[in-house]
Amino acid sequence: MLQDIIIVLAIMILGMGIGLFIGNRPKVIKIVGVLTSFSIFLLLFLLGIGVGTNDRIINNLHSIGLQALILTLGAILGSLVCAWATYKFFFKKTN
Amino acid sequence: MKGSLIILSFFVLGLILGLTRFLPDTLLEGDFSIYALYLLMFLVGIGIGTDRDSWKVIRQVNFKIVLVPLSVIVGSLIGVSAVSILLSSINFGEAMAVGAGFGYYSLSSVIITEFHSETLGVIALLSNIIREVITLLATPFFVRYFGKLAGIASGGATAMDTTMPIIVQYSGKEYAIIAVFSGIVLTIFVPVIVPLILQFL
Numbered sequence: 001m002l003q004d005i006i007i008v009l010a011i012m013i014l015g016m017g018i019g020l021f022i023g024n025r026p027k028v029i030k031i032v033g034v035l036t037s038f039s040i041f042l043l044l045f046l047l048g049i050g051v052g053t054n055d056r057i058i059n060n061l062h063s064i065g066l067q068a069l070i071l072t073l074g075a076i077l078g079s080l081v082c083a084w085a086t087y088k089f090f091f092k093k094t095n
Numbered sequence: 096m097k098g099s100l101i102i103l104s105f106f107v108l109g110l111i112l113g114l115t116r117f118l119p120d121t122l123l124e125g126d127f128s129i130y131a132l133y134l135l136m137f138l139v140g141i142g143i144g145t146d147r148d149s150w151k152v153i154r155q156v157n158f159k160i161v162l163v164p165l166s167v168i169v170g171s172l173i174g175v176s177a178v179s180i181l182l183s184s185i186n187f188g189e190a191m192a193v194g195a196g197f198g199y200y201s202l203s204s205v206i207i208t209e210f211h212s213e214t215l216g217v218i219a220l221l222s223n224i225i226r227e228v229i230t231l232l233a234t235p236f237f238v239r240y241f242g243k244l245a246g247i248a249s250g251g252a253t254a255m256d257t258t259m260p261i262i263v264q265y266s267g268k269e270y271a272i273i274a275v276f277s278g279i280v281l282t283i284f285v286p287v288i289v290p291l292i293l294q295f296l
Contacts, residue, residue, distance in 0.1 A: 005210065008133065009290065011137050012286055014140060015143075016140040017144065018144060019141040019142065019145040022145055023147070028145070029145050029146075032138055032141050032145065036142055040102060040135060040201045043205045044103075044106040045108060045109040046109060047216060047217070047220070048106040048107060048112070049118065050113065051213055052109065052111065052113020052115075054113075063184075068193075068217075069221075070178050070182060071175050071178060071193050072223075072226050073178065074174035074175045076226060077174050078175070078177070079170035079171050079174065080245055081174075081241070082173075083244040083245055083247065084241040084244070084245070086163060087245075088242065090159050091242075091244065
């Protein structure tokens with residue numbers, strides 16, 4: 001798995017290098033944007049198929065939804081508390 | 096918001112086709128999603144590389160602004176770790192991988208599906224979509240009780256695009272640049288942090 005992760009990150013960094021090299025070419029950027037959207041659509045479509053054919057997920061969908069909600073509330077509340085401290089100590093006075 | 100609905104509809108379409116088994120077997124058995132992920136990561140990389148405005152924003156920042164995405168990273172990871180105690184079927188590391196999506200649901204769910212499991216991938220998808228929706232709905236409330244960085248913190252990676260209008264509306268125009276910066280940093284960090292967390296599960 002580590003190998004796969006390194007491959008994925010290396011591919012992204014390669015893309016960033018190419019992107020920096022290409023620079024500001026609106027036409028290319030537009031095409032890349034469209035292709036990005038389509039590959040996201042494809043992957044989420046495939047995830048949908050995987051989930052639909054996975055009985056363990058389908059039978060526990062309500063519990064999965066609840067777990068997702070609880071995790072979200074934790075993430076948001078944690079972020080809010082940290083951002084509040086950052087705001088209070090570093091941003092508030094100078095503004 | 097429109098983008099989320101389109102993405103969600105592709106997921107639901109796949110879900111329906113999967114449920115009804117209305118599919119050729121090759122599509123079910125072939126594991127080509129890893130190649131689609133490679134393509135996506137390559138394109139995401141190019142997108143980041145060509146985004147001159149983002150690089151300009153990053154170059155202009157001072158020390159203080161760096162604290163904003165840092166707060167979101169630390170806060171999200173501590174928050175999900177804390178609530179993972181309530182969830183019997185999700186361990187500490189799995190919760191952190193979901194939290195490290197910072198609202199970037201498409202990429203985080205795909206990476207988690209590929210490197211961990213479909214179940215956790217779906218949790219990441221739902222959780223990070225919910226993060227965007229809650230930010231859109233509750234930013235006025237968050238800003239009142241947690242200060243002007245609250246919308247940016249709640250929005251996470253989405254603060255640079257989908258949730259930016261509501262953030263600017265309730266925190267003020269001077270927070271737009273901070274929102275964009277924080278969103279960019281988190282967006283770049285998602286494909287790095289999520290696999291790292293999964294590696295050390």
